[in-house]
Amino acid sequence: MTKTHDIGDVSNDGTGTMRDNYKGYLFILPALLMLVVILGFPALAAFLQSFNLMWVAKPGFSLGAYRALVDDAEFLHSLFNTVVFVVVVVSSHLVVGLSIALLLNMDIKFKWMWRVVAILPWTMPDVIGGLVWRFMFDTLPGIVNSVLLRTHLTTEPVDWLGQPGLAFFAVILAESWRGYPYVMLILLAGLQSIPRQQYEAAELDGCSALQKFMYVTMPNLKHMFIISLVLDTVWESRLFGMVYSMTGGGPGYSSQILTLLSYKQYFQFFNVSYGAAMAVVLATVLFFISLPYLRLSMRQQI
Amino acid sequence: MATVEIRSVRKAYDDHEVIHGVDVLIPDREFVVLVGPSGCGKSTLLRMIAGLEEITSGEIAIDGRVVNEVRAKERDIAMVFQNYALYPHMNVYKNMAFSLRLKGMPQAEIDERVRQAAKILNLSELLERQPRQLSGGQRQRVAMGRAIVRNPKVFLFDEPLSNLDAKLRVAMRTEIKDLHLRLGATTVYVTHDQLEAMTMADRIVVMSEGNVEQIGSPLDLYDRPDNIFVAGFLGSPAMNFFKGVVGRDGKTTHVEAPGLRLPLPDWPDLDIGRPVTYGVRPEDLELSGAPGCNISCRVVVVEGTGSGTLIVAQTPAGNLTAAFEGRPKAKPGDTLALYPTLDHVHLFDAADGKRLGAPT
Ligand SMILES: Nc1ncnc2c1ncn2[C@@H]1O[C@H](COP(=O)(O)OP(=O)(O)OP(=O)(O)O)[C@@H](O)[C@H]1O
Numbered sequence A: 001m002t003k004t005h006d007i008g009d010v011s012n013d014g015t016g017t018m019r020d021n022y023k024g025y026l027f028i029l030p031a032l033l034m035l036v037v038i039l040g041f042p043a044l045a046a047f048l049q050s051f052n053l054m055w056v057a058k059p060g061f062s063l064g065a066y067r068a069l070v071d072d073a074e075f076l077h078s079l080f081n082t083v084v085f086v087v088v089v090v091s092s093h094l095v096v097g098l099s100i101a102l103l104l105n106m107d108i109k110f111k112w113m114w115r116v117v118a119i120l121p122w123t124m125p126d127v128i129g130g131l132v133w134r135f136m137f138d139t140l141p142g143i144v145n146s147v148l149l150r151t152h153l154t155t156e157p158v159d160w161l162g163q164p165g166l167a168f169f170a171v172i173l174a175e176s177w178r179g180y181p182y183v184m185l186i187l188l189a190g191l192q193s194i195p196r197q198q199y200e201a202a203e204l205d206g207c208s209a210l211q212k213f214m215y216v217t218m219p220n221l222k223h224m225f226i227i228s229l230v231l232d233t234v235w236e237s238r239l240f241g242m243v244y245s246m247t248g249g250g251p252g253y254s255s256q257i258l259t260l261l262s263y264k265q266y267f268q269f270f271n272v273s274y275g276a277a278m279a280v281v282l283a284t285v286l287f288f289i290s291l292p293y294l295r296l297s298m299r300q301q302i
Numbered sequence B: 001m002a003t004v005e006i007r008s009v010r011k012a013y014d015d016h017e018v019i020h021g022v023d024v025l026i027p028d029r030e031f032v033v034l035v036g037p038s039g040c041g042k043s044t045l046l047r048m049i050a051g052l053e054e055i056t057s058g059e060i061a062i063d064g065r066v067v068n069e070v071r072a073k074e075r076d077i078a079m080v081f082q083n084y085a086l087y088p089h090m091n092v093y094k095n096m097a098f099s100l101r102l103k104g105m106p107q108a109e110i111d112e113r114v115r116q117a118a119k120i121l122n123l124s125e126l127l128e129r130q131p132r133q134l135s136g137g138q139r140q141r142v143a144m145g146r147a148i149v150r151n152p153k154v155f156l157f158d159e160p161l162s163n164l165d166a167k168l169r170v171a172m173r174t175e176i177k178d179l180h181l182r183l184g185a186t187t188v189y190v191t192h193d194q195l196e197a198m199t200m201a202d203r204i205v206v207m208s209e210g211n212v213e214q215i216g217s218p219l220d221l222y223d224r225p226d227n228i229f230v231a232g233f234l235g236s237p238a239m240n241f242f243k244g245v246v247g248r249d250g251k252t253t254h255v256e257a258p259g260l261r262l263p264l265p266d267w268p269d270l271d272i273g274r275p276v277t278y279g280v281r282p283e284d285l286e287l288s289g290a291p292g293c294n295i296s297c298r299v300v301v302v303e304g305t306g307s308g309t310l311i312v313a314q315t316p317a318g319n320l321t322a323a324f325e326g327r328p329k330a331k332p333g334d335t336l337a338l339y340p341t342l343d344h345v346h347l348f349d350a351a352d353g354k355r356l357g358a359p360t
């Protein structure tokens, strides 16, 4: 924590004069404009479209799109899938990410090499990742089936992506793999910022390894945990490419998630306001999920 | 309460040895200060006593029991760290109670011990505070409280005051010393501040580059430093040194430095022509004395400290510093005759820096 001191009338603690404040805003104006164009405009457009006010044949305020959502079995199923998908994937990211972060934080040989290896899944674009997993889960030449057959765990190749439950499971597995490094990096940064002396004090106070984890590691990691939980939840809720290229939401709509459905409605069926309404629902939910993160960053405790 | 015996202890990181065989015996209840310049191995030695660092060779025994293979948490030692290392998510009470809770001590006893320690350390009002809501000095006291409640065999301190401002440092110095007098616990205290060492220690261990240079009471070391290193390290401003050779002029011996004749008292067994280093502390230089027994110099800087005056002066053999009580009249450019207090003059062998006998 740093304190700022007033030296003469130079002030940098946020209580500067009006003129100083204007100058500050001038500096961020270009970036702000970019944000408005790139983020603000599409968001506003989607919002207006969902109420049938923009880029539609007969503009006029209507809640029709939202009403239809409630009765749409495919939408409800996709919503359910999204929730299951996000909960399972994010939990596994936290568990796997924390475990690997703990390993990488230990005194091991070739540390940098292991770190690079651990980050690799994240360097793969999600569409490509989806394709790779699709090949791996393939019925005949796929590596998953060939391993299963060789080890005699099955006698017949499993049609992973062709059966409703299995396809969804396969997607969850694939994304659990692809996305953990992000969480791991945040948690590793958190681990590395814990002062060594706290562990030493705990050691002298009589802590076992497990107790050090409980009383030193976990409490110190709390903020990083919240941050990765929120960011990863938002990230995974918005996921598209992985599922799109792996199953396309199928078979049927068994592995479909909201982003995919919204995309289909908007760009394939041209149900503009319907697709936009889904996006708005998703964005609203995500906004509330990210509130704890926003509050943490406002308090500058990151 | 316990003794600590350090016997021929060495420490190497990989192939690089940083402690080269150290022997220190610390009797029960003694307050020992390890002092030395940065990087000399004080912390490493302390951490080996604590069990946070492995002992490469040699032995450390606490209360007569060799602890080389005993884990830190079983050594019954408490340590106060330079950055306090409080648990940031626990309030003051919980920080102090933590080790007792781990031991499974009954709640009533924990409560009594924590409140007792809080009273001693003036923390009673702050028990509910979080560490981040405390000032540096208060955190420091919590760190000490955490050590006190355990009633350990040995207290270890690693530069506990170096993050505090000068005034608080002096106050805490007294508090720690006072605490030691009350609890009487064996204490090993690390600092690089010679003044802290001088004021707090029963005995000082002066270290340099992984070796012990000298062990003794503060005044012993101050008056009879074993070598140039100890002589120069203790005392502020530091002792003045001049290199020269022993000379004789009629009946009196002196040290002949380049362009400068330095007076000596009667000194037995001193070979004429022997290369030596002549040492005299700033406060052992006077403005008057026996005729001829002076160092003539030219004043460069006069620094008033309020209670006294420091004069830095130039001689042909290098600058010297003299410290006076009061405010002698001298200004830059003046020529001054300074008279060393002869029986406080130190001589060291020029080759190995060892102290040479003593004047009679
Ligand atoms: N983990 C380590 N690995 C390698 N060398 C180390 C390690 N820890 C300390 N050293 C080395 O050991 C020597 C002694 O270090 P130590 O920390 O004991 O010094 P110190 O006397 O406490 O210094 P300071 O006053 O700066 O704290 C130093 O040269 C240091 O570089």
Ligand SMILES: [Mg+2]
Pocket (backbone or CB within 6 Å): B042, B043, B044, B158
């Ligand atoms: Mg140190």
